[in-house]
Amino acid sequence: MICQECNQRPAALHFTKIVNGEKTEVNLCEKCAQEKGEMFMFTGGSGFSFNNLLAGLLNIEPSVQKQSQNTFHQEEILQCSGCSMTFPQFIKVGRFGCAHCYETFKEQLPPVLSRLHSGNWSHSGKIPKRIGGGIHLKKQVENLKNELKELIQQEEFEKAAQIRDEIRTLEKQLSSSNKGGE
Amino acid sequence: MSLERFINQAVSSWMSEEGPDSDIVLSSRIRLARNFENIKFPTLFSHEEAQAIIAKIEEIHHESSFSKFGQMELLKIDEIQPLQKRVLVEKHLISPNLAEESPYGAVLLTENEEISIMVNEEDHIRIQCLFPGLQLTEALAAANEVDDWLENHIHYGFDEKYGYLTSCPTNVGTGLRASVMMHLPGLMLTQQINRIIPAINQLGLVVRGIYGEGSEALGNIFQISNQITLGKSEEDICRDLKGVVSQLISQERSAREALRKTSNIQLEDRVFRSLGVLSNCRIIETKEAAKCLSDVRLGIDMGYIDHLPKNILNELMILTQPGFLQQYAGGHLRANERDIRRAALIRERLKMEQDKR
Ligand SMILES: [Zn+2]
Ligand SMILES: [Zn+2]
Numbered sequence: 001m002i003c004q005e006c007n008q009r010p011a012a013l014h015f016t017k018i019v020n021g022e023k024t025e026v027n028l029c030e031k032c033a034q035e036k037g038e039m040f041m042f043t044g045g046s047g048f049s050f051n052n053l054l055a056g057l058l059n060i061e062p063s064v065q066k067q068s069q070n071t072f073h074q075e076e077i078l079q080c081s082g083c084s085m086t087f088p089q090f091i092k093v094g095r096f097g098c099a100h101c102y103e104t105f106k107e108q109l110p111p112v113l114s115r116l117h118s119g120n121w122s123h124s125g126k127i128p129k130r131i132g133g134g135i136h137l138k139k140q141v142e143n144l145k146n147e148l149k150e151l152i153q154q155e156e157f158e159k160a161a162q163i164r165d166e167i168r169t170l171e172k173q174l175s176s177s178n179k180g181g182e
Numbered sequence: 183m184s185l186e187r188f189i190n191q192a193v194s195s196w197m198s199e200e201g202p203d204s205d206i207v208l209s210s211r212i213r214l215a216r217n218f219e220n221i222k223f224p225t226l227f228s229h230e231e232a233q234a235i236i237a238k239i240e241e242i243h244h245e246s247s248f249s250k251f252g253q254m255e256l257l258k259i260d261e262i263q264p265l266q267k268r269v270l271v272e273k274h275l276i277s278p279n280l281a282e283e284s285p286y287g288a289v290l291l292t293e294n295e296e297i298s299i300m301v302n303e304e305d306h307i308r309i310q311c312l313f314p315g316l317q318l319t320e321a322l323a324a325a326n327e328v329d330d331w332l333e334n335h336i337h338y339g340f341d342e343k344y345g346y347l348t349s350c351p352t353n354v355g356t357g358l359r360a361s362v363m364m365h366l367p368g369l370m371l372t373q374q375i376n377r378i379i380p381a382i383n384q385l386g387l388v389v390r391g392i393y394g395e396g397s398e399a400l401g402n403i404f405q406i407s408n409q410i411t412l413g414k415s416e417e418d419i420c421r422d423l424k425g426v427v428s429q430l431i432s433q434e435r436s437a438r439e440a441l442r443k444t445s446n447i448q449l450e451d452r453v454f455r456s457l458g459v460l461s462n463c464r465i466i467e468t469k470e471a472a473k474c475l476s477d478v479r480l481g482i483d484m485g486y487i488d489h490l491p492k493n494i495l496n497e498l499m500i501l502t503q504p505g506f507l508q509q510y511a512g513g514h515l516r517a518n519e520r521d522i523r524r525a526a527l528i529r530e531r532l533k534m535e536q537d538k539r
Contacts, residue, residue, distance in 0.1 A: 083222045095304075098222040099339030099347040102354075109351075113344070113412060116352050118386055120413020123345025125356040126326070128333050135342055 003029035080104040194295035201315015208363040212321040215357035216307040219339040223349040232286030248331045252293040259287035268505030318420045355412030367402040368437030401472035453481030463525040
């Protein structure tokens with residue numbers, strides 16, 4: 001096999017990379033690989049092996065594998081209506097096809113995400129303004145309720161009472177904003 | 183072109199200006215990943231969908247331009263020269279992935295190059311803010327402002343439970359990657375770094391060399407970033423990273439003081455030998471250049487050298503990369519030619535400072 005860069009020397013390095021969801025075989029001679037390598041060296045690697053790594057990581061998860069086999073054998077294969085991606089495909093590529101994949105694979109995702117994010121599988125950061133104040137308030141109430149629980153456990157009743165009042169105020173706001181919005 | 187003019191044109195503000203704790207923290211970066219709700223991710227989207235995204239960004243840019251951080255310019259990847267692409271990568275303004283594997287990519291850049299918005303990389307939109315020194319909070323605030331601006335015009339993919347939806351499940355939630363570039367020669371020389379890196383990893387942070395392959399960190403420059411994007415707020419992610427970085431700063435400072443106490447003359451010798459190499463070499467490889475630049479920068483920080491500016495490490499680590507050398511030379515250079523050019527550029531740069539005196 002001849003190197004695809006210079007089309008002169010025999011290819012010594014062979015690997016697969018995934019671009020736009022498609023596998024591409026890459027065959028380079030040592031010299032061209034070095035030239036390319038220098039580019040990666042400076043930029044901390046362009047994630048050549050990352051796809052494989054992630055797929056590996058997702059694959060080890062036994063419950064994921066079981067679920068993906070289940071869906072494969074028993075019911076129809078789960079397929080995203082937005083991009084036609086199936087769950088086995090996602091596991092293989094390690095990338096979603098579109099935003100709707102998250103909805104399509106919602107049953108399968110918690111173990112995958114919690115593995116990647118140290119046990120977390122629920123967002124608690126920024127929220128787009130267009131989603132409206134509703135979620136913001138709900139999240140705030142959720143956080144305060146957790147705090148309240150902790151305070152009660154620690155027997156910090158004075159602070160707990162303050163938090164309880166805050167929750168009440170927010171819940172009032174929430175019910176009025178829901179009425180207003182609908 | 184004179185070297186001075188070349189440098190003035192080539193250097194972004196994060197390389198030339200000083201920020202808080204910039205004796206150890208070279209730069210802080212915030213990246214936010216965002217996607218359009220109803221368009222397939224770049225791994226699968228069609229040519230037409232890619233064009234539609236660029237057209238939308240162009241429209242937003244022209245019709246409601248955002249000038250708080252200076253005038254922005256839109257560059258389309260397929261319209262810029264390979265060498266210019268490489269230079270943008272070397273300046274950390276675009277990713278190698280955008281330069282090499284995103285035929286429909288584009289980038290919106292501010293003049294001072296502190297803010298870049300990559301379009302059609304792994305995600306439709308990646309907002310990046312790069313500030314000098316330790317300024318995670320400031321960079322996050324700037325990134326959020328850019329995000330709010332775009333959000334007024336774009337329906338982002340967002341889920342109540344999963345947050346901002348991204349192509350890769352490792353970015354979902356906040357879509358935030360916060361990272362800090364640190365110069366840690368003291369921890370390297372005292373051989374503490376091998377003990378520290380696993381401890382940092384345990385905290386859910388990733389440490390890696392920015393320059394160099396594998397575990398090697400050329401120029402003793404390390405990047406520390408968060409791994410978890412889901413389940414923690416943006417502020418918490420930055421606060422936790424900042425906490426670890428602050429500890430590293432104080433450990434690096436005490437390592438430097440210990441070195442001064444136990445091996446002052448050896449350290450001074452090392453610093454001036456490296457300065458000697460840089461001032462006199464005729465051929466120099468990346469690795470040796472990086473080592474010497476790191477020594478010289480340490481010498482500046484510790485007061486052994488007083489006639490050179492601190493940013494020389496940052497600046498020359500960037501300017502002696504292959505893309506920049508070739509841009510300065512005005513054409514393609516083979517590896518051995520680059521080593522000669524690199525030596526010449528470094529010598530000339532050091533002479534510029536000599537002449538200033
Ligand atoms: Zn070749
Ligand atoms: Zn999909």
